[in-house]
Amino acid sequence: MRRILFLLIFGLAGLGVLLWLGIWQMQRLAWKQNVLSEIERRISADPVALPPQVSVGADKYLPVTVSGELEPGEIHVLVSVKHVGAGYRIIQSFSTRDRTILVDRGYIPTTAKQADRLTGPMEITGNLHWPDEIDSYTPEADIEANIWFARDVPNLAAALGAEPVLLIARSETDPNVTPLPVDTVGIPNDHLQYAITWFGLALVWAAMTGYFLWRSRANSESDAT
The missing domain is CATH 1.10.287 (Helix Hairpins)
Structure with missing residues (x-):
């Protein structure tokens, strides 16, 4: 017993x-x-103007619309899109009347790396984001080949002479660039x-x-x- x-x-x-x-x-x-x-409610809310002072915590996913000029010169961040394949995110600086921020325009295939893309005056709608994509296994960017392996906002900003503020476009900025808007798919x-x-x-x-x-x-x- x-x-x-x-x-x-x-x-x-x-x-x-x-x-x-x-x-x-x-x-x-x-x-x-x-x-x-x-997060989904915040992402899909009506866009507002870019706040004068941006907070990484309070303004993450904030939908905004900016008007200004998309400047020449771009950084290519390696990305893989499901059912499409490998390609690059196009990161460029965008100047408004009084400040310069970063814009993630979206996806291009690897074969379009050297193609010309639209720049100049435009209006872009998207969401502010500070992606957490860096860990101990992330390779260093190949500056000479212009291939980055993560959206490291502070380093991207330093390279392009912009504020460490990233707007991920959900509106089209070029017929040959596919927007990759912010969503919750990557959140485990x-x-x-x-x-x-x-x-x-x-x-x-x-x-x-x-x-x-x-x-x-x-x-x-x-x-x-």
Whole structure:
């Protein structure tokens, strides 16, 4: 009986922990869905004028419309677009009456790297963003070949002589450049998969606990006879 009681307590304790982890992941899922909904609401809001003072925290995803001049000279950031293939994001400086910011115009295929693109006066609508794309595995930019591997806003701004403010265009700036507007697709949300994993482990744990209890009881009855 002592062995059966130990197995029962141990089994119930383990089952409780696994179920709690699964429930916690479901709570995290609800929280993340609310966060993503808020980000999507902010992204799709009506555009406003560029704030005089831009805050990385408060103005992330802010939709804005700017009027000014898209200046010559561009930086190519390597990117891969699903179902399309490898290409480059085109980053250029954009001058308004009193300031210069960065604009991510969108995607071109690798074969269009040397093609001419429209510059000059235009109005652009998009979202402010400071992408977090750099980790310890990100290669250094190949300045000579004009190939960058991440949108490192401060370094891009230094290279183009602009403020470290990046506007990702959602309006077209050139017929041959495809806008890649901001969305929530790249924000990870794996909590449902984690919850399923924990609940699956809880089911296996319960089954194994039941099996060991049955074996222990059968062995006890066999020893008694």
